[in-house]
Amino acid sequence: MSSISFQECEPMSPINAISNKHSWLIGVSLSTLGYGVVLTLFILTLTLLRITKTRSKFTNNLLRVYISLLFAIDTVATALALYATTGALVDRHCPEGYIPVNPYFGKSNVVYCLLNLTSDTLLIWRCTVIFNSSRIPRWVYMGIPIFFLVTSLGVGIPAVVLSTMRRSKFNDRLLMIYVLITLITNTVITAMIVTRLMLHRKRVANILGRVSAYTGIINILIESALIIIVVDIFFVVTFAVYSPSAAIAFQMWIQVQAIAPMLIIFRVAQGKAWSGSSGDVATISQPIILISQETSIHKSSKGDRM
DSSP states (O other): OTTTBOOOEEEOOHHHHHHHHHHHHHHHHHHHHHHHHHHHHHHHHHHHHHHOOSSOHHHHHHHHHHHHHHHHHHHHHHHHHHHHHHIIIIIOOOOTTEEEOOTTOBTTHHHHHHHHHHHHHHHHHHHHHHHTTSSSOHHHHHHHHHHHHHHHHHHHHHHHHHHHHOOOHHHHHHHHHHHHHHHHHHHHHHHHHHHHHHHHHHHHHHHHSSOOGGGSHHHHHHHTTHHHHHHHHHHHHHHHTTOTTHHHHHHHHHHHHHHHHHHHHHHHHHTOSOOTTGGGHHHHHHHHHHHHHHHHHHHHHHHHHO
16 A cells, blocks of 8 residues: 555544545445446457458557557556555554545556546547548647647646655645646547537538438537546546545546547447548538539429420
8 A cells, every 4th residue: 555655644524534435435436337337348349440341450450559558557547546445444544533645646646647648649639530621720630739738748747756756735736737737638629529520510411401420419429528528627626625526536537538538449440430531521412412403403494395
């Protein structure tokens, strides 16, 4: 236990101490359930990528490597959170009226940061794929998310390094700033993806009279990884007000960082996700509709003459 978490105890009223311990247990239970979802998605996605031949072999292999790396990091993060929880509840002994400090912060922060970076990298890739067929310059739709990612790393690396050494108010604030920048990064990327998909949805509906398969509500929610934003906000708010629920939010955050990318790649493996040519549907369809209309008008006028 001493190798990954801080050993300090902090004074707390008996009622608040019980609430914190309950939150640790609830959080680790939800995290275990979430890990089961990650494991299921990993197996299904890996199987689909192995049997599907619609993409290049290089792309399939790259996606297999990515989900394997993501699954490995999430497994380590889940094990560390479980170890920290049992250590705080069983192994750590604090005096009467004291409770162990947050067991999830310490050297394990490095793993959590890697998990977050791996998740954000996939979102940037999806943002690039979705905007690839748009008229927006590449440097805009790639530059904005990369700028926020670099900013996040610029604050995150010192925050994580310092937080692994010792616990202090400055380190806690720096860690909070890192979490806020991560939330902003995810929000910007999600907003870009949702805006692009909604505009495409409207355009296709106006031209074809029906909604594209790539712009259904469920698909938009998955492609934009909106679930990450929801859990990020939950974690930031509870952590900022020192709520016992922060432990629940954090352990949910661990699994969501893996679930959202896994869902995206699962749909890619199914062939249901947005591809590089999806944005061209409206552009290709419009001339076909115009030609069809002209042919219909020509036939109608010819029939009137007869």
